[in-house]
Amino acid sequence: MTLSPLQLSVLDLVPVRTGQSSAQAVAASLALARTADDLGFTRYWFAEHHNMPAVASTSPPVLAAAAAARTERIRVGSGGVMLPNHSPLVVAEQFAALEALAPGRVDLGIGRAPGSDPVITQLLRMSGTTSDVERFPDHVRDIVRLASPDGATVQFTSGGAYDVHATPAATGTPEVWLLGSSDYSAQLAAALGLPYVFANHFSGQGLERALDLYRTQFQPSESLATPRTFLTANVIAAPTAEEADERALPQQRMMARLRTNKPLTPLETVEQAQAGAAEFDGLAASVMQSARAGWFVGDPATVAADLRAVAERWGVDEVMISPVAGSYDAEPMEASPGRVQTLVLLAAAV
DSSP: OOOOSOEEEEEEOOBOBTTOOHHHHHHHHHHHHHHHHHHTOSEEEEOOOOSOTTBOOOOHHHHHHHHHHTOSSSEEEEEEEEGGGSOHHHHHHHHHHHHHHSTTOEEEEEEOSOSSOHHHHHHHTOSGGGGOGGGHHHHHHHHHHHTSTTOEEEEOTTSOEEEEOSSTTOSOOOEEEEEESSHHHHHHHHHHTOOEEEOTTTOOTTHHHHHHHHHHHOOOOSSOSSOOEEEEEEEEEOSSHHHHHHHHHHHHHHHHHHHTTOOOOSBOOHHHHHHTGGGOOTHHHHHHHHHHHTSEEESHHHHHHHHHHHHHHHTOSEEEEEEOOOOOTTSOTTOOHHHHHHHHHHHHHO
């Protein structure tokens, strides 16, 4: 297989570091979106997570709208909206409005996971039948229809029909993607003829099987004739491998806290992570080592070569990077120099 030149995109969780306000974290992410736009990145997606001190990406459509208003050409959207938390009509309306705001450059990535702990999940899903995870395939179909210019028709048992449109006079449709890290999402994307993204940054387990299922079971749809997929990856590029390793520490320690049920905190600075190294041993250290093994961390030439290799191995021409570079104490709160640096260096190296 001959691949096209490698395209790069960005997945942003809007990280919040120690001492940083949500407003400062969002400002840093929107500045990063402008950088990605200027550098020629393909798309910029915001994830949905809730009640996490180190993550401010609670509302992808709001953040995507802000990014769209500050950029010119890059595609913006969600990676993803956790659909069981929301009414399909509300999601369709939000992204139809985004499509009107930024015609031809809106992506609606949809996921099935809750994006939070059980308590928050219960609060988010106090909306009756829309929160039924078993109806996830039906709700995806509903969104695809509702967000289209033709809208959808609700058929009542009495025989009556009611036309529903996410927006009254649509001329375009957001591009719908399914996200996942399991066989389920891959098979559903194939059955519906939708593009699919494997959440490799979160769980690299099962990648080969998921892509094989998606490609072999794919059924063409009106919007997509052949399978279309790409990968996500945690990435840090720095002028030296040593700096890249240092900037990886805060995110590694946050992952260890998450996986070992330690209290969650805002993202540490590099210096704070280095100072607390002794407290993470045993299982936590193992989690850190395991997570780091699947990341792409180093100087720009090495990271670019590794990303090209993984794209070639899995037959994709796009990789969506989650730039997880931490900050040093002296770096400004309103910016994320390590993440900006990752984008700048990779854009020049790929």
